[in-house]
Amino acid sequence: MIRAAAALPLALAALAAPVQFRASVDLVRIEALALERGRPIGGLTAADFHVTDNGAAQAITVRPLGTEGVDVVVALDTSGSVEGARLAHLQAGTRALVGQLTAQDRATLLVFNHALLLEPADAAPGAVGARIAAMTAQGRTSLVDAVTTALVWSAGRERPTLAIVFSDGVDTASWTRLEQALALARSTDVVVDAVVAGEMLSVASLDPALADVQSRLPARRHPTPSERFLHDLTGLTGGRVRDGDAGDRLAGAFREALEHFRARYEITYSPTATQPGWHEIEVKVVGRRGTSVQARKGYQR
Amino acid sequence: MLQAAALVLAVAAAQETATVRVPYVQIVEQYGPGTEERAVLALRRLDLDSPSQAFDELDRRCVEAGARSCAPKDVLRAGTDVRHRILVDWGRLYPRVLAIHIEALVASHAVTEREAMAVHRNVILRLIARLDDLAERGGAPASFATLATQARHVLVWALQFHRDARWLAGVLETFGDAVPRDVDLLLARAQLEELRAAPDAVAATVQQRNVMSAMSREVTLAQEEARQLNAAARVYAQVLALDGSNIEAHVRLARILARLGRLDPAETHLRSAQKLPCDRRQTYLIALFLADIAERRGRRGDARAAYVAAQNAWPDAQASAIGLARLRALDGALDEARAALRIVRRSPKPGPLDRSDPWLGYDGGQAWRLPDAMRALQASFEPLP
Numbered sequence: 001m002i003r004a005a006a007a008l009p010l011a012l013a014a015l016a017a018p019v020q021f022r023a024s025v026d027l028v029r030i031e032a033l034a035l036e037r038g039r040p041i042g043g044l045t046a047a048d049f050h051v052t053d054n055g056a057a058q059a060i061t062v063r064p065l066g067t068e069g070v071d072v073v074v075a076l077d078t079s080g081s082v083e084g085a086r087l088a089h090l091q092a093g094t095r096a097l098v099g100q101l102t103a104q105d106r107a108t109l110l111v112f113n114h115a116l117l118l119e120p121a122d123a124a125p126g127a128v129g130a131r132i133a134a135m136t137a138q139g140r141t142s143l144v145d146a147v148t149t150a151l152v153w154s155a156g157r158e159r160p161t162l163a164i165v166f167s168d169g170v171d172t173a174s175w176t177r178l179e180q181a182l183a184l185a186r187s188t189d190v191v192v193d194a195v196v197a198g199e200m201l202s203v204a205s206l207d208p209a210l211a212d213v214q215s216r217l218p219a220r221r222h223p224t225p226s227e228r229f230l231h232d233l234t235g236l237t238g239g240r241v242r243d244g245d246a247g248d249r250l251a252g253a254f255r256e257a258l259e260h261f262r263a264r265y266e267i268t269y270s271p272t273a274t275q276p277g278w279h280e281i282e283v284k285v286v287g288r289r290g291t292s293v294q295a296r297k298g299y300q301r
Numbered sequence: 302m303l304q305a306a307a308l309v310l311a312v313a314a315a316q317e318t319a320t321v322r323v324p325y326v327q328i329v330e331q332y333g334p335g336t337e338e339r340a341v342l343a344l345r346r347l348d349l350d351s352p353s354q355a356f357d358e359l360d361r362r363c364v365e366a367g368a369r370s371c372a373p374k375d376v377l378r379a380g381t382d383v384r385h386r387i388l389v390d391w392g393r394l395y396p397r398v399l400a401i402h403i404e405a406l407v408a409s410h411a412v413t414e415r416e417a418m419a420v421h422r423n424v425i426l427r428l429i430a431r432l433d434d435l436a437e438r439g440g441a442p443a444s445f446a447t448l449a450t451q452a453r454h455v456l457v458w459a460l461q462f463h464r465d466a467r468w469l470a471g472v473l474e475t476f477g478d479a480v481p482r483d484v485d486l487l488l489a490r491a492q493l494e495e496l497r498a499a500p501d502a503v504a505a506t507v508q509q510r511n512v513m514s515a516m517s518r519e520v521t522l523a524q525e526e527a528r529q530l531n532a533a534a535r536v537y538a539q540v541l542a543l544d545g546s547n548i549e550a551h552v553r554l555a556r557i558l559a560r561l562g563r564l565d566p567a568e569t570h571l572r573s574a575q576k577l578p579c580d581r582r583q584t585y586l587i588a589l590f591l592a593d594i595a596e597r598r599g600r601r602g603d604a605r606a607a608y609v610a611a612q613n614a615w616p617d618a619q620a621s622a623i624g625l626a627r628l629r630a631l632d633g634a635l636d637e638a639r640a641a642l643r644i645v646r647r648s649p650k651p652g653p654l655d656r657s658d659p660w661l662g663y664d665g666g667q668a669w670r671l672p673d674a675m676r677a678l679q680a681s682f683e684p685l686p
Contacts, residue, residue, distance in 0.1 A: 110645075114661050115619065115649040115657060115658075115661070116619055116623075116645040116649075117645060117646075117647075117648055117649070118642060118645045118646050119646055119647070121646065145619070145620070145623050148623055148626075148627050149623055149626070149642060149645060151630070152623075152626045152627060152629075152630045152635075152638045152639065152641075152642060153639060153642065155630050155635055155638070156633075156635045170500065170501075172499075172500075172501075173661060173664075175589070175619075175620035175623060175624060175660050176623060176624070176627065180596075180627060181627075183631070184627055184630060184631060187630070187631060188630075223518075223519075224500070224518065224519050224522055225519070226500055
């Protein structure tokens with residue numbers, strides 16, 4: 001929801017209050033994806049990365065996530081606009097995603113329209129199937145509440161955690177304000193990927209990597225905070241927005257989100273500076289041209 | 302009574318059953334406590350395409366009773382016996398006509414059944430016009446004027462249920478002079494401005510006016526939203542000028558002022574409302590909104606306490622649970638944060654949004670009053686002969 005301009009300074013002042021997370025107190029953990037021409041780069045070590053925290057270089061340890069067990073939280077918009085073929089694609093795509101999980105992984109399903117249902121939670125992947133089959137599409141969209149719930153549920157875990165959010169429409173029913181959800185995202189180490197369809201594709205068109213979407217849709221000029229929400233959220237957490245408009249794309253987007261997560265490196269360090277406030281993180285791959293890194297933008301201390 | 306969700310399902314099932322056409326008046330007479338679903342399904346099977354179809358059948362009875370026509374002036378000029386017979390018949394039928402068309406309006410799909418919805422709305426508007434005509438001419442029982450007032454209220458609440466700003470605006474315009482004198486209609490007028498401040502409505506207004514060129518889209522939309530919110534605030538202030546103890550107006554005005562960043566007057570209105578005899582729903586919303594104001598001021602502890610108060614008032618609500626969970630997470634109390642989410646670990650209660658969380662029904666204005674209003678309407682039914 002768009003806030004009146006007059007309300008913004010007060011809201012920002014309130015959000016500047018310090019927040020703490022277990023994972024951010026002594027050790028900073030980043031799940032970083034190194035890409036070369038859009039493809040994950042394997043076989044990197046600590047010597048290949050350069051990490052700065054508020055501009056200061058850090059001594060890091062690096063290990064690939066590889067086949068280690070991960071936690072995946074899948075938040076699915078089942079509001080009225082999903083009714084019909086899109087719901088069937090969503091169910092098939094989610095089944096395909098869950099089918100890729102291993103016995104070491106844990107899955108949480110958060111189904112939302114105006115109301116939220118987080119069930120099953122931290123379950124064996126096989127336990128999710130019945131809930132996927134029971135999904136129906138109706139009602140309005142509490143996207144920001146769902147993202148907030150997914151972030152709270154995922155926060156501060158020892159295991160690498162990926163949250164995948166699917167939506168095809170802007171928020172119409174949430175209690176949580178956009179800036180509150182984004183403030184929470186700044187404080188967590190969970191990676192959020194968004195898969196969008198329908199009117200939300202205008203969000204995808206903000207991402208320069210999605211040239212295909214941009215050829216189909218004109219990029220949204222001057223998007224509102226509400227329209228930018230998933231773009232801002234994924235950018236903050238080191239994830240990205242994916243195009244899920246067609247059936248195979250939905251399954252493909254889910255599959256790629258998980259594959260790219262498993263291809264990440266866990267980078268950890270004890271920050272050299274411990275002053276409270278926002279710590280901006282920058283992660284680079286050194287000595288290789290044409291590479292990019294997706295990682296969270298920083299953390300609140 | 303007004304079990305819209307159940308009714309929608311029943312309607313879907315009934316669409317596949319064989320069609321048996323029952324006369325309109327018989328269907329209206331069939332409607333009553335416990336028979337709502339059957340009556341509304343029968344009404345849907347009639348597939349009325351204009352309000353005249355309904356009134357032609359209704360009016361046949363008064364012509365048969367001996368009136369020249371069913372225009373109130375002719376009925377009131379008729380002989381004593383004829384007039385008495387007709388007014389008694391109308392006293393039995395008209396509350397049922399109102400109730401069944403409200404039920405059908407609420408149970409309709411807001412996108413795919415617009416034509417049917419328009420017929421239900423127009424039957425009610427025509428009924429209100431006749432009741433007003435009767436009341437203005439004198440000689441009819443006062444219950445007809447009361448029914449007209451009830452009809453105006455339940456019609457705007459039914460349109461609020463569908464969040465239908467365009468029809469709500471049209472109906473309130475039709476009601477004309479009745480609006481500024483009636484607190485409940487004024488509340489609906491104010492809520493209409495709130496609906497116009499919703500993001501999609503604001504975007505549509507700005508696009509229509511084509512005022513985007515000079516400023517960024519975000520600023521233009523925020524200004525338009527503020528303009529609509531201020532318009533709503535003015536009408537709520539008008540309600541409070543008529544009735545200073547109107548809890549709904551205090552609460553909704555406070556919410557608007559908070560959205561506009563005017564936190565002091567917002568809190569004042571919520572504190573004023575707290576001193577009035579609030580029901581559970583109002584207690585919940587007041588606490589929820591106080592939590593938001595406290596957080597906007599950076600008083601996270603007060604916000605947490607207010608969310609807990611909201612949970613105590615409405616334990617099944619998800620908005621307060623998510624608010625509390627988020628604050629706990631920001632404080633680093635992650636176990637407590639996850640525990641606060643227990644309400645979203647189980648399926649929400651079926652039925653109207655207000656039943657699981659009044660926040661979810663908040664932009665439906667006073668639609669939450671429909672079930673009680675329909676019960677009152679049914680309680681007023683005169684027995685049929």
